[in-house]
Structures are given as structure tokens and as C-alpha cells.
Amino acid sequence: QLQLQESGPGLVKPSETLSLTCTVSGGSISTSSYFWGWTRQPPGGGLEWVGSVYYSGTTYYKPSLKDRVTISIDTSKNQFSLKVSSVTAADTAVYYCARETKGSSSWQWGQGTLVTVS
Amino acid sequence: QSALTQPASVSGSPGQSITISCTGTSSDVGGYNYVSWYQQHPGKAPKLMIYDVSKWPSGVSDRFSGSKSGNTASLTISGLQAEDEADYYCVSHAGTYYIFGSGTKVTVL
Numbered sequence: 510q511l512q513l514q515e516s517g518p519g520l521v522k523p524s525e526t527l528s529l530t531c532t533v534s535g536g537s538i539s540t541s542s543y544f545w546g547w548t549r550q551p552p553g554g555g556l557e558w559v560g561s562v563y564y565s566g567t568t569y570y571k572p573s574l575k576d577r578v579t580i581s582i583d584t585s586k587n588q589f590s591l592k593v594s595s596v597t598a599a600d601t602a603v604y605y606c607a608r609e610t611k612g613s614s615s616w617q618w619g620q621g622t623l624v625t626v627s
Numbered sequence: 628q629s630a631l632t633q634p635a636s637v638s639g640s641p642g643q644s645i646t647i648s649c650t651g652t653s654s655d656v657g658g659y660n661y662v663s664w665y666q667q668h669p670g671k672a673p674k675l676m677i678y679d680v681s682k683w684p685s686g687v688s689d690r691f692s693g694s695k696s697g698n699t700a701s702l703t704i705s706g707l708q709a710e711d712e713a714d715y716y717c718v719s720h721a722g723t724y725y726i727f728g729s730g731t732k733v734t735v736l
Contacts, residue, residue: 614679615682
């Protein structure tokens, strides 16, 4: 059974770079059938899609975030990562990683991890 | 890139049916059959309830149904139950990215 687990620092200082990793178990990340993405949710707020990466390394980002966001994939470790640069308090959120099915809107999510910028 | 428009809140009594709307544009909801609905209880990760406008993931009750007309997608919950009280979000493909709805709080009276 596929599982996704987010990991990384829970506290980041303003102006620094937020870095998270999603480790995938129970299935290979090196498949043409899925994208691997990140969605975030500020405390008390709504969901916001951040971006995703294909096994080939091709990336897609939310246009308003693309200048600060980098998503990468490491097929040897079955992991993909998120970096958000120049963070502010507005980047404080629960960050979820997800497997996005190509050609479908069926996603499978991790449990999420809270990152606080302070 | 503005969030898709959902009503802030919808309520109903047990056993009733309610419908949540999700309005976008021809560049997102109206342009693709890639609309999903998520249920989220406090402190929990979102749970997929409907995908590809009207398909059910394994294990999801058929009391939940999805549809789309033009630029508006809808989620209907039939036979409302206490455990349906939660926040609900729609999300739509928009070409090279996804857009979430603003979220709807469902209250069971």
C-alpha cells in the first residue's frame, strides 16, 4: 500500500529557505503514471496547490509562487523535495505531499507537516 | 489564479440532501473534467470524496455524488449524517496547474 511521509524542519526563520522531503514507500516514484506534488494549508485557511514534479524532472508550479518554489525528484531514494525561498510568516502552513494521477484528478496524500516561519 | 468560488457555509438536517457549488471559469472547471472534492475534518488530512467530476474512490459512500455544468461543479451529499460535518474543498485542473476552491463548512443541524 502506497504511503507518503513528509519530513523536514518545523521552524524556519524569515527570509530563509524552507526545505521539505516526501518519502514514498509501497511503490516506485519512477513511473510515468503519476506526478508528485505539494499542497499547503495555512492555519485556519484553505488549501493551496504549490506545484508538482514528474519522474523525468519536469516541474509545474502555481504561477504566483514559481519565483520562490523549487520541486525536485530523487528516484534513487524514492523521494521528492520542496524548497521555498525568502519565506515570510505567510508561508506558515501544513505542507502535504501527494501522488497526482496523470490524466485524472485522483490524488493520494501524506498526513502533512506543519512548518512555522518565525 | 483566484480561488474557485464556493459558498462559505451550507447546513442541513440529518437525512436531508445538500449541494455545494464550485464556480470557476472556462480555463479551469469549464475546460477540464478534472475536478475533485475533498472532505476535511479538523486537524486531519483532506480525504478524496469525488474525482474526475463524478467518480468515487474506493471506500467512499455513494451518498456523495459529483456533477458539472459549464463552469460550475457541484457536490451533493444525500442522506446527510452527523459525520458529514466537515470542511469541503473542490479543486480543478487549469492547464499547467491546479486551483482549489475557497472551501465550504458543512453543518449538520
